[in-house]
Amino acid sequence: MRRTIKQLALATALLAASAAHAQATWSGWLCCSLRGDGKWISDINYDEGPTHRIIPAGTPVQITGYGRYRVLVTIDGKSQAIGNDYSRDLGLEAFARRYVLAEDPSATLASHPPKIREAIAAGKVTRGMTREQARMAVGWPVSSENPDPQAKVLRHWLSSFAEYQLVFDASGRISDINTDPATRNAVVVD
Known part of the structure; x- marks a missing residue:
């Protein structure tokens, strides 16, 4: 046995x-x-x-x-x-x-306004970005800290000590980015 x-x-x-x-x-x-x-x-x-x-x-x-x-x-x-x-x-x-x-996002990227395309290419965010545009710019929010990727506020980090929060309005666009001034300067295109 x-x-x-x-x-x-x-x-x-x-x-x-x-x-x-x-x-x-x-x-x-x-x-x-x-x-x-x-x-x-x-x-x-x-x-x-x-x-x-x-x-x-x-x-x-x-x-x-x-x-x-x-x-x-x-x-x-x-x-x-x-x-x-x-x-x-x-x-x-x-x-x-x-x-x-599975599908090339190039056509979607090309359809965005120049400011959005430049922010995505630089790995930065800006007010007015949609969730999809923000994700293209800075990646998926890690699920250990963001169990609901459709939440009003999504937490991201530039480093262990540099958190920034993307705040989305009812239409699914970034309405605010909460962070300290140094991190804002590194991740936000105004």
Whole structure:
């Protein structure tokens, strides 16, 4: 009987490992302007200075696999990982589908006014942006701090100590951005 239980446990572990490797891979486009160091892109989207550059919304991405709390991708021919650091209530495939879109957002981006396009490209926000535009500019709000992405107030961070809050009006547009002056200067286009 013990051998059967051990065999069952081993078979279960192997099936779980196979399922993790069998998650979907696809080519798509980056949902939003994200910061990365060439190897790691965190879902919190911190600005960690000169070691990080903005990877623009609409950049072509190939999902190549999954690791522990990460989606393995190729961007501009370079292997990287999008880290599920703060949205771990989401399964990895659902997390991947947030960040790697099946449809190219270029047409949507091109349809926005110049000020909005420039803000998105710079990873910044401005009053009047829709939720979709804000997401394209600064990424998804991490679900550990924002369980409802349709909430009136969404919390984002530029760094561990630089929080900013996007306040949306009834029409779903940013009506205010609450933060300290230094963070406002870094994340807001007036």
